[in-house]
Structure formats: C-alpha cells, structure tokens
Amino acid sequence: MRYPESARLPDALLKxxxxxxxxxxxxxxxxxxxKLVQxxxxxxAANLAERRLQALR
Known part of the structure; x- marks a missing residue:
C-alpha cells in the first residue's frame, strides 16, 4: 500500500x-x-466489516 497510515484506508478497505x-x-x-478488522x-469501518463478514457466511 502506498499510504498505510492514511486515515482513509479503513474506509477504502471496507468499500x-x-x-x-x-x-x-x-x-x-x-x-x-x-484484514481491515485485524x-x-x-x-x-471495522465494526461494519464485522457485520458484513457475518452476512457473507
């Protein structure tokens, strides 16, 4: 990743x-x-990712 410390990265990974x-x-x-949750x-974004992971199962 080019900017691993960017504040936008969690949202970008979620999307x-x-x-x-x-x-x-x-x-x-x-x-x-x-990866986002970890x-x-x-x-x-991590909270939303956890919800999405539950929906994918």
Missing part, C-alpha cells in the same frame, strides 16, 4: 470488501474485510 462481495468474489471480500480494530 473494496463490499465491491468484491457484490461482484460474487466472496473469498476476496472475506480476505479484505478480515489492522484497524477500533474503527467504525
């Missing part, structure tokens, strides 16, 4: 996970969303 999920790439969506655990 990327959503896009993969909508495109039917469920494994990639899970991978991105899990890297940015106390963010709103």
């Amino acid at each position: 990327l996970g959503y896009i993969y999920g909508e495109a039917g790439e469920i494994d990639r969506a899970r991978e991105v969303l899990q 890297a940015y655990p106390n963010t709103q």
Whole structure:
C-alpha cells in the first residue's frame, strides 16, 4: 500500500470488501474485510466489516 497510515484506508478497505462481495468474489471480500478488522480494530469501518463478514457466511 502506498499510504498505510492514511486515515482513509479503513474506509477504502471496507468499500473494496463490499465491491468484491457484490461482484460474487466472496473469498476476496472475506480476505479484505478480515484484514481491515485485524489492522484497524477500533474503527467504525471495522465494526461494519464485522457485520458484513457475518452476512457473507
């Protein structure tokens, strides 16, 4: 990643996970969303990612 400390990165990863999920790439969506939760655990984006992960199962 070019800017790993960017404040926008959690939101960008969340959107990327959503896009993969909508495109039917469920494994990639899970991978991105899990990475988001691990890297940015106390963010709103991580909370939304956890909800999305539950919906993907």
